[in-house]
Amino acid sequence: MLLLSVVFQVEAQDLAGKRSTSFQPGVIWPDNNGVHINAHGGGILYQNKTYYWFGEHKIAGGAGNRAMVGVHCYSSKDLYNWKDEGIALSVSPDTTSDIAKGCILERPKVIYNKKTKKYVMWFHLELLGKGYKAARTGLAVSNKVNGPYRFIKSYRPNAGKMPFYPEGTPESEKVNCASPATKSDGFFCRDLPGGQMARDMNLFVDDDGKAYHVFSAEENFTLDIAELSDDYTSHTGKFVRVYAGHQTEAPAIFKHNGTYYMIGSGTTGWAPNPARWFSAKSIWGPWTYHGNPCVGDGSQITFGGQSTYVLPVAGKKDAFIFMADKWTPKDAIDGRYLWLPITFKGDDIEIKWLDNWNLDFFNDKRSK
Structure with missing residues (x-):
């Protein structure tokens, strides 16, 4: 594993100084220092005409998915070339801290609160030495x-x-903790007193400034979309369950022409599986399941990746990038990034594999 890490870092350094003008999904992606970008399970914040990419910092060797450093940040003006901004959030040397070195800290996302002028980061956290029990x-x-x-x-x-x-929801589809109807309902009722499990996650800020936390709950059987407080630092208690009972993780939510879209995956550990997508006219649902948005060769394994974020491209109409990670748990630092354009077919979406592409894709009539 160490040899593999050295090889891929040498490969990244060979590309240093060569300014990129396109995306090459799955290929080593060097930052301004010639080092492969280290921001896994990440998300993007667009602020002051700059994109900021936050993700899990991985290390070589046997650390696997444990957080030994923290959350890495990069910045870019064009989305192709990224500057290393350093570690945005460091894990703690204090073994009693919730974010102690060696904990599991996944899928960090950052949003900006215009009222408080604070940058707010949420992430999935598992406590040191507890596996995935804390959720x-x-x-x-x-x-x-x-x-x-x-x-x-x-x-x-x-x-x-x-x-x-949502109005009109049949009583049969509502949770009844006196007599849970499904395994998923049972997990919900079990966790009701102490709060719902919150694993794979994302954040979404709507046009009105309201923010939402989307996460896998109920042993990953259900996605929750939960409203955040006005300062984005707590939950209001209002939330909906999406696709209850069907084991969905890796949620990535966005909005286009008044419709809410969400892409996720099944739950097969680190192995890739078919993506799935949903849509709704209201953030509160009802949400409709539509199947796999990926088409063509490799679509049944999401081209080897798993969704992490959908990025609206600033200044371009109908321009959204599907961001996915190609996980390599045996040598996590070698994880690759799969960025692909989303094509709209009326109200439907489609994702195809491209070896090499740039933002001019969104100027092509075929993407409309």
Whole structure:
């Protein structure tokens, strides 16, 4: 594994100084220092005409998925070339800390609160030495986009709160904790007093400034979409369950022409599986399942990757990039990034593999 890490870093350094003008999914992606970008399970914040990429920092050797460093940040003006901004959130040397070195800290996302002028980071957190039992969400904040971020707390969301249901929802589809109808309902009721499990996650800020936390709950059997407070640092208690009972993770949510879209995956550990997508006219649903958005060779394994974020491209109409990670758990630092354009077919979406592409794709009539 060490030899593999050395080889791929040499490959990245060979590309150093060569300014990129396109995306090459699955290929080594060097930063301004010639080092492969280290921001796995990440998300993007667009702020002050700059893109900021936050993701899990991995190390070579046997650490696997444990967080030994923290959350890495990169910046870019064009999405092709990235500058290393350093570690935005560091894990703690204190073994009693929720974010102690060696914990599992996954899928960090950052949003900006215009009222408080704070940068707010949420992430999936598993406590040191506890495997995936804790299933918490973690919160950190900063006055600067690239950090340092200060860890605030971790917990399970919406303790004691029942889901919100869109008008017209049949009683048979509502959770009844006196007699749970499904395994998923049983997990929900089990966790109701202490809060719902919160694993793979994402954040979404709507046009009105309202922010939402999307996460896998109920042993990954269900996705929750939960409203955040006005300052984005807590949950209001209002949330909906999406595709209950069907084991969905890796949610990535976005909005186009008044319709909400969400892409996710099945649950097959680190092995890739078919992506799945949903749509709704309201963030509160009802959400409709549509199957696999990927088409062509490799579509049944999402081209070897798993969704992490959908990026709206600033200044371009109908331009959204599907961001996925190609996980390599035996040598996590060698994980690759698969960025592909989303094509709209009316209200439907489609994702095809491209070996090499750039943002001019969105100027082509075929992408409309």
